[in-house]
Amino acid sequence: MTNVDLNPIGYVSSPYKKKEDAPRQGRLTDTEAEIVIDERYLPGLFRVEEKKHLFVLCWFDRSDRTVLRVTPPHKPVEHGVFATRSPNRPNPISLSLVDVINITGGTIRVRGLEALDGTPVLDIKPYSEEIDCPK
Amino acid sequence: MTNVDLNPIGYVSSPYKKKEDAPRQGRLTDTEAEIVIDERYLPGLFRVEEKKHLFVLCWFDRSDRTVLRVTPPHKPVEHGVFATRSPNRPNPISLSLVDVINITGGTIRVRGLEALDGTPVLDIKPYSEEIDCPK
Numbered sequence: 001m002t003n004v005d006l007n008p009i010g011y012v013s014s015p016y017k018k019k020e021d022a023p024r025q026g027r028l029t030d031t032e033a034e035i036v037i038d039e040r041y042l043p044g045l046f047r048v049e050e051k052k053h054l055f056v057l058c059w060f061d062r063s064d065r066t067v068l069r070v071t072p073p074h075k076p077v078e079h080g081v082f083a084t085r086s087p088n089r090p091n092p093i094s095l096s097l098v099d100v101i102n103i104t105g106g107t108i109r110v111r112g113l114e115a116l117d118g119t120p121v122l123d124i125k126p127y128s129e130e131i132d133c134p135k
Numbered sequence: 136m137t138n139v140d141l142n143p144i145g146y147v148s149s150p151y152k153k154k155e156d157a158p159r160q161g162r163l164t165d166t167e168a169e170i171v172i173d174e175r176y177l178p179g180l181f182r183v184e185e186k187k188h189l190f191v192l193c194w195f196d197r198s199d200r201t202v203l204r205v206t207p208p209h210k211p212v213e214h215g216v217f218a219t220r221s222p223n224r225p226n227p228i229s230l231s232l233v234d235v236i237n238i239t240g241g242t243i244r245v246r247g248l249e250a251l252d253g254t255p256v257l258d259i260k261p262y263s264e265e266i267d268c269p270k
Contacts, residue, residue: 004141004194007225009217041225043203046215053269057192057228059139068178080181082144082259085266090142090176091257093192093228097267122226124217131220132232133268134188 006059008120009044010037010106016116019062033113035121037106049103053127056096056113059120063092094119097127141194143255144179145172145241151251154197168248170256172241184238188262191231191248194255198227229254232262 014033016022035056037045048054067088071078081089098110108124149168151157170191172180183189202223206213216224233245243259 004139006139006141007200009225041203041217044215044217044225046204046213047218048215051218055230057226057230065142068176069181078181080179080183082176082179083182083186083261085260085263089258090144090179091192093258095190095192095230095260095267097269099269123224123228125220125230126218127269128220132230134232134234134262 006122008038008059008122009041009124010035010121012058012113012115012117012119012121014113014115014117014119018116022114022116030111032101032109032111033115035108035110035113035124037108039106042106045103045106048108048124048126049100051126052100054098054100054110055125055127055132056098056110056121057123057125058094058096058115059122060087060092060094060115061120062116064088065090065092093122141257143173143194143257144176144259145170145256147193147248147250147252147254147256149248149250149252149254153251157249157251165246167236167244167246168250170243170245170248170259172243174241177241180238180241183243183259183261184235186261187235189233189235189245190260190262190267191233191245191256192258192260193229193231193250194257195222195227195229195250196255197251199223200225200227228257
């Protein structure tokens with residue numbers, strides 16, 4: 001699957017400007033960030049304001065895609081990247097559950113997003129307890 | 136972000152051969168499927184067998200990427216695609232929470248994957264209640 005065009009639907013506006021600023025997991029902090037949706041994708045936001053929690057998928061463009069084994073900071077034992085949430089992985093697509101604070105035009109203000117400022121956003125999905133939680 | 140190379144890490148082997156076969160949400164069925172990981176990514180699977188639940192991200196290559204509004208079958212009101220889990224969206228990356236049945240070599244047998252046979256797999260992440268569930 002060479003040369004698939006990913007079209008970012010928007011970008012993250014975040015207080016985290018570089019890797020050293022970012023928390024291990026945004027979910028564990030109260031920091032707020034914004035997702036700025038590109039004008040041409042605004043019709044896709046219809047009724048998103050009815051959702052409390054969203055999954056945000058970003059393209060971690062500053063990741064190392066060659067890494068297959070990592071030693072997580074909180075569990076200092078080597079793991080395959082697919083057993084961790086490391087940003088370094090063959091396809092660095094991040095998955096963050098965020099709380100929606102408000103939506104103004106094409107800007108979604110959220111809590112819990114661990115992404116550097118300027119990170120491309122690929123997709124937004126509503127969280128559903130029915131399908132996203134183990135039974 | 137034109138022409139990002141997505142490198143599938145493997146493919147889905149599933150009883151669902153075409154769109155009409157697939158359930159609305161795999162999570163709601165007991166159907167089993169397999170994820171066959173490409174040989175060069177096998178080191179990334181180290182310790183995945185310790186996980187009970189995984190998020191599987193696939194590239195829904197048979198989706199319509201031009202759709203921005205849909206009317207979900209279970210809630211017949213128009214929504215923006217980002218307020219739904221429709222497979223049709225600008226970047227058709229699916230997100231499925233699956234239960235791991237077993238792992239044999241590079242084959243992960245799972246329950247709850249809603250993906251057609253042959254669908255490219257982009258990423259696998261361990262489910263973490265701490266970061267993937269609303270507080």
